[in-house]
Amino acid sequence: MEMENEQNLNRIPVIDIMRGLGIILVVMGHISCEPHLSCWIYSFHMPLFFFISGMSFFVAGKKMYIWKQVKHLLIPYLFFSILSFVYWRWFELPFREDTDVNAMEQFLNIFIAKSGGNSFLYNVVLWFLPCLFVSNILFYVCWRLGKYYIFSLILFSFIVGFVCSYFYPDFNMPFCLNQSFCALPILGTGYWIMSFIKQRSGILLARNYWMLLFAVSVAIMIVIYIYRPNNDMRMNIYGMGYFLFVVLSFVGIYFIYCLSTLLRFQFLLFLGMNSLLIMLLHEPIKRIVIKIVSLLLSLDVEITRSSLGLILLCTGLVISIQIPIVIFINKHLRFLLGKW
DSSP: OGGGSSOGGGOOHHHHHHHHHHHHHHHHHHHOOOHHHHHHHHTTHHHHHHHHHHHHHHHSOOTTHHHHHIIIIIHHHHHHHHHHHHHIIIIIGGGSSOTTSOHHHHHHHHHHOOOSTTTTTTOGGGGHHHHHHHHHHHHHHHHHHOHHHHHHHHHHHHHHHHHHHHHOTTOOOGGGHHHHHHHHHHHHHHHHHHHHHHHSTTGGGOOGGGHHHHHHHHHHHHHHHHHOOOEEGGGTEETTOHHHHHHHHHHHHHHHHHHHHHOOOHHHHHHHHTHHHHHHHHHHHHHHHHHHHHHHTTOOHHHHTTOHHHHHHHHHHHHHHHHHHHHHHHHHOGGGGTOO
16 A cells, blocks of 8 residues: 555545545455455455555655655565564464464565465465555656556556466466556556546546446446455456456446545545555454454354444454554554654
8 A cells, every 4th residue: 555655745635535445445355254245345445555556656756766665565564474473373373273374384475475375374465565565666667767668567567467367376476476467557547547637637526527427336336246256366366357357446446436525534534544554453453353243242253254234343343443553653653664
């Protein structure tokens, strides 16, 4: 989540609200086992963050860009990977049924960063950071070379993404390169759309002009919810094909954009400005919350994760628990997020 790439003075509220809505979907998607809801969320929630990263690239400062990416993505990745692994290895794994998991293999993958399969069992969301880092750096290099190279990179990435997802879905390259190639067309589109918006001041906040498209996007979102396409970027799974996945991702992204122009809540702004931290912290908290709720209601965990009402309850609890932690880290441990 290229969430900290721009300075606070340059933040655009609509983009932060999009992040806020997106991080709610991330938490909800990891809690849910309800097939319709899960498939709907997974059809666009991670592309949303790559798209936003492309939009943020346009407004971000370009000096020392690579070093900024190291600070804002790789340093949090390494710290929270090691922290998550230690918690998972000594406080969760001994009490889980999947004790045949190779803990050393999981630890080494922190530095190899292969996604897919049984990778990142200690904190499944961590694949996103090395993937975003690689995507941003590749895009930055081409941006420095010129627009022709950007177009060539996007086209090349689209072809590689299609080939990898269709012919080699189980072949996982280090540092999430598979996923990076699949993400670059979405990231590049975010950059181009932001360029268009900046050249035509005010279009970002326009509402009435886009209401027809919003209605169409809502209709398509309903179809996706009913149809339940099986998509998972981390696993290189595109149940409806990579091309259609990208197209429908843009529909979902536009749907979230329209909502973000309507839902101008400070709470969503807060979540958006802290979405990276919420993403990194929520997995272990989520597992504890689901277990406690299930015990209190005398329900099986799978039932808890399949009930829409309980999914919403657990999502609210997980986010609420994180708020004081987020405030504390932002105040006293900012260096963990590459802020110094």
